Amino acid sequence: MNNELRKTPLYDLHTELGGKLVPFAGYAMPVQYQSGIVHEHLHTREAVGVFDVSHMGQLVVRGSGAAAGLEELLPIDIDALEINQQCYAVMTTEDGGILDDLIITRWAEDEFFLVVNAATAAADIAHLQKRLRGSDIRVLGQQALLAVQGPMAGEILGELSPAIRALTFMHGMRTELLGEECYITRSGYTGEDGFEISIPAQVVDTFTRKLLEDGRIQMIGLGARDTLRLEAGLCLYGADMDRTTSPVEAGLLWSIGKCRRPGGTKVGGFLGADIVLAHIVEGVSRRRVGFTVQGRIPVRTGTDLVDEAGNVVGRVTSGGYGPTLGAGIGMGYVDRGYEKAGTELQALVRGKIIPITVAKTPFVPQRYYRG
Amino acid sequence: MKNVRFSDSHEWFAAEGDVVTVGITDYAQSQLGDVVYVELPEEGAELTAGDEVAVIESVKAAGDISIPFDATVLAVNDALEGDPELVNRDPMGEGWFMRVRLAKEGDLETLLNAGAYADLVGG
Structure with a gap:
């Protein structure tokens, strides 16, 4: 093997x-x-x-139409990116799902450096080649x-x-x-x-x-x-979001540039925008949330989350033990109405009922250097 | 003198008469990595050969403990609740899981002895 x-x-x-x-x-x-x-x-x-993290895909997109072309694939304000500034973005599907998430850095007026997930790199490259015909797409192999x-x-x-x-x-x-x-x-x-x-x-x-x-x-x-x-409350592509989840359902609305949302100066104009914008305006039927576990037991991916009456209202997409906290934590999708921090739910682990609480993320404070 | 035997699923069994202490081997804990949670049976529980009798969770994975004989649980290691990493630190000692009474003495004889187990895990 x-x-x-x-x-x-x-x-x-x-x-x-x-x-x-x-x-x-x-x-x-x-x-x-x-x-x-x-x-x-x-x-x-x-x-x-x-x-x-050398397995991750490193790509360079270059061409006079690169910025405009990328704005059709990424719901961010690329015009606002200064040279050497970077931005987290989801790459949307035509159905408003997520093809991948990535970090894009502006290297020059018409040159962008993208770091994409390893498992999706090949599909990403094919997608970019198909959609950005006027741009040169180079893999930094x-x-x-x-x-x-x-x-x-x-x-x-x-x-x-x-x-x-x-x-x-x-x-x-x-x-x-x-x-x-x-x-x-x-x-x-x-x-x-x-x-x-x-x-x-x-x-x-x-x-x-x-x-x-x-x-x-x-x-x-x-x-x-x-x-x-x-x-740190950060999503893992393929676990916490994928082609079947919209960025709004995935709790990634923050990553959609304000100007690309309803009422913005460049509203929509990206793949799947009709669905994503509708999710912003109308709300979503399920949403990704974080949760804490009472005790140390890991509540792992795929575990059903149930309400007091025993109805399944959600599912874990990432879960386990948080070493800094010394406790079980996780994230998953819950039906509308259960997404508020503090909501008490239960996880079924090997037939046992484990109380969990919907919680704000990050679970530990982020300590980024902002100058 | 305790008679210590091993299963090919990496549990150890230390017998004194018909009382057997059960744990996982050093090889097993090294494969599992950091243990964060152990689920043990109730004292007094009747265990059947082949049953999964305990669950051990590491950061990355969950594994289970089965016993190859019928037995009754006499005691469980309560220290694992607050300090499950005892299993990593001292798997053959303080990190024991449970003490059981064999339904039938001599049930251990079919298990691996220390030499055969060492061969199994390559050294």
Whole structure:
């Protein structure tokens, strides 16, 4: 089976560090290293963790019509993006569902850098090629991607490149780190301050080993990446939203540019806008919410959520144990009327009734650096 | 002297007469990763060979404990409720799950001895 799996340029390092490799989106990826998910999670919250996210798709869209073309696929205000500024966006389907979620960075007036999910990268590229015929779409197949996350990330990377200290959340720049040309952004998927570094694949192994010489830095696997993002209230594509959920149902209205919503200056004009706008105006029959669990028991994906009378009113899409909180947390979809924070529901776990409470997310405060 | 036996599903059974302490092996805990929750049977419960008698949840996955013989639960390890990571720290000691009385003495003899179990997990 491993023969069919692709390897990132850090495969040898993962193996040397005792990484437990599992298949993920066609790649052999470390779910954890020797210290384990809980330790890795807490280390990221307290110091700095490095994540190999080289499996993710890195694309560049370029062309005189790129900005206008992308606005037809992404419900954001691309005109308002300054050079080196980035933005979270969902890529909508014709039915108002979500094809993928991504981070788009404006590299130049007519050039954009997109980081997309690994499992959806091929479909995304096909979609972009079909819809943006006037633009050049390039896959950065020779670039690795590292996430460096945690409260000490700014201090540590700032020693290597003082210029990056001035970067604020969701901004990027080209810089040299340990002698390597990189594109670095202040962003991430943990709720902590941190950076994502796009770096040539042939130097990422050397670069990462040099980083790890600093005792405050540890490699972190996908297991802790998942618990960190869950505590931070961040959605996972394919679990918490997909082609069958609209961004409004998914609780991602905040990601739709105000000017693209009803009453805005550029209202609609993106795939599936009729449905998404109707969801904004009329409301939705179900909505993604967060929930906390009384006690430590993990309430996992697929668990039914029921009301007092035993009616199924929702379903868990991500759930488990939050190491920072020391308690069970999760997110899922609930029917209209049950989405208010504080609503008491029950999860059925192995036939046992586990009380849960609908809760605001993030579960732990986000600590982004906004300057 | 306790007679310690192992199952191929990575439970250990330490017998003194017809009283057997049950837990999971070091190999099992290392495969599961950080244990965050353990669900144990009630004291006094009658267990049937092959039944899933306890559930163990790690951050990533849920697993279950089954026992290969009929038995009655004498005691469960209450310490696991507040400190389930005992299973990771000391799987063969403080991280025990339950103590049971065998319905029939000698039921352990078909299980793996330490050497055979070590061979199974590769060392």
